[in-house]
Amino acid sequence: MCAAIMATKFPEAPKVGMVSLGCPKNLVDSERILTKLRSDGYQMSADYAGADVVLVNTCGFLDSAKEESLEAIGEAIAENGRVIVTGCMGDEADLIRAKFPQVLAVTGAHQYEQVVNAVHDASPPIPNAFVDLVPEGGLKLTPRHYSYLKISEGCNHRCSFCIIPSIRGDLVSRRIDAVLREAEKLVAAGTRELLVISQDTSAYGVDTRHEPRMWKGREVRAHMTDMARELGQLRTLDGRAPWVRLHYVYPYPHVDQVIPLMADGLLTPYLDIPFQHAAPSVLKAMKRPANEAKVLDRIHKWRAICPDITIRSTFVVGFPGETEADFQYLLDWLDEAQLDRVGAFRFEPVEGAAANDLPGAVPEAVKEDRYQRIMEKTAAISAAKLQAKVGRTLPVILDEVGEPDDEDGSIGATARSQADAPEIDGNVFLRDVGEGRQAGDMIDVLIEDADEHDLYGVPL
Numbered sequence: 001m002c003a004a005i006m007a008t009k010f011p012e013a014p015k016v017g018m019v020s021l022g023c024p025k026n027l028v029d030s031e032r033i034l035t036k037l038r039s040d041g042y043q044m045s046a047d048y049a050g051a052d053v054v055l056v057n058t059c060g061f062l063d064s065a066k067e068e069s070l071e072a073i074g075e076a077i078a079e080n081g082r083v084i085v086t087g088c089m090g091d092e093a094d095l096i097r098a099k100f101p102q103v104l105a106v107t108g109a110h111q112y113e114q115v116v117n118a119v120h121d122a123s124p125p126i127p128n129a130f131v132d133l134v135p136e137g138g139l140k141l142t143p144r145h146y147s148y149l150k151i152s153e154g155c156n157h158r159c160s161f162c163i164i165p166s167i168r169g170d171l172v173s174r175r176i177d178a179v180l181r182e183a184e185k186l187v188a189a190g191t192r193e194l195l196v197i198s199q200d201t202s203a204y205g206v207d208t209r210h211e212p213r214m215w216k217g218r219e220v221r222a223h224m225t226d227m228a229r230e231l232g233q234l235r236t237l238d239g240r241a242p243w244v245r246l247h248y249v250y251p252y253p254h255v256d257q258v259i260p261l262m263a264d265g266l267l268t269p270y271l272d273i274p275f276q277h278a279a280p281s282v283l284k285a286m287k288r289p290a291n292e293a294k295v296l297d298r299i300h301k302w303r304a305i306c307p308d309i310t311i312r313s314t315f316v317v318g319f320p321g322e323t324e325a326d327f328q329y330l331l332d333w334l335d336e337a338q339l340d341r342v343g344a345f346r347f348e349p350v351e352g353a354a355a356n357d358l359p360g361a362v363p364e365a366v367k368e369d370r371y372q373r374i375m376e377k378t379a380a381i382s383a384a385k386l387q388a389k390v391g392r393t394l395p396v397i398l399d400e401v402g403e404p405d406d407e408d409g410s411i412g413a414t415a416r417s418q419a420d421a422p423e424i425d426g427n428v429f430l431r432d433v434g435e436g437r438q439a440g441d442m443i444d445v446l447i448e449d450a451d452e453h454d455l456y457g458v459p460l
């Protein structure tokens with residue numbers, strides 16, 4: 001007897017394309033939007049041609065980012081024609097509509113519901129569609145082995161060069177149990193490295209008075225230290241402690257409490273602290289939070305407790321009113337601080353920022369000169385620090401494994417040590433990793449060589 005085979009024809013689910021611009025925080029927003037759309041029955045399209053509607057998640061932080069966002073909107077309209085704009089530039093709906101009247105909808109940053117509704121209007125979901133289950137941990141735009149964990153939105157500070165508080169509002173912290181649940185799911189789904197992000201990670205929970213919640217039978221506060229301790233208890237499927245990296249930390253006094261967690265291996269020994277400058281008068285004009293004179297002493301103390309700590313930072317040169325003496329102060333401070341990783345930017349006015357009205361604009365040529373000098377100084381510090389790692393054994397995470405070499409069959413890989421955050425820091429380039437390795441593997445390697453930003457090694 002032969003069974004009759006019935007072909008069931010399901011209607012095709014509408015497809016959504018996504019262009020995600022800007023910082024990791026925006027990437028997390030894109031992931032949330034896509035996760036919701038996927039659970040509503042939408043499919044994703046990797047190209048313009050296959051999409052029924054294209055979402056452009058914009059960044060409006062710097063004028064150059066706005067330009068890039070407008071270009072991306074223009075490209076999406078030219079290539080597809082059915083475009084919804086969201087993200088930071090959503091606050092400038094009039095400008096976008098004036099330039100691109102055919103845009104279907106414009107929604108602002110974090111307006112998840114509005115953007116999802118706009119997609120429903122533009123391309124309605126199929127009722128009762130048979131949809132794929134959304135994977136555990138949501139949809140991710142980063143590789144499976146690392147994930148961004150956003151703990152709050154907005155910011156209570158008013159740095160004079162920044163317009164984020166006017167775009168994203170004051171600090172709103174997520175509940176600690178929600179953060180920890182998301183982290184646990186991500187790790188269960190294969191994440192080996194969690195990157196904690198926000199505008200000001202040290203201020204987490206200030207707005208909720210560090211409201212405690214029950215987690216695993218105990219009370220945990222919405223506070224950076226409690227969160228770090230709990231994240232340090234997570235274990236990957238093969239029983240390892242995932243790397244947990246703290247980004248955008250301001251040096252408030254309680255940061256001292258997380259350094260012992262790093263020394264104990266509960267937290268990755270890495271702090272991303274955007275100092276932006278060191279000269280007191282410039283920091284004052286910038287209105288930077290936790291701007292205090294003793295920070296150098298504290299850096300020395302942190303290194304005494306956790307000698308392997310990597311400190312990354314960013315600096316702005318050519319801020320209005322910055323004198324040659326202020327800049328020299330910064331260079332001397334860097335000599336003393338010996339920061340491991342440094343990014344530098346030439347000051348660029350951002351429309352709507354208070355700093356634009358400050359006196360003492362620095363000429364472009366002077367900015368450029370200072371930029372070159374700070375890059376030279378920090379590259380030399382970085383080279384010396386990396387050179388000191390030659391001969392050591394370090395744990396790394398593999399990001400990408402190459403194909404066997406045509407001649408001798410050897411396989412190389414690109415990896416990162418605990419001192420390297422993805423996308424922004426250096427790499428560990430490996431030779432002879434052998435067969436069977438894959439992205440996300442955590443292995444120990446011998447460091448054989450170093451240059452200004454990267455290390456070179458071989459698995460043990």
Ligand code: SF4
Pocket residue numbers: 155156157158159162163164165199200289
């Ligand atoms: S801390 Fe300052 S630079 Fe950072 S988001 Fe808040 S206002 Fe902007």
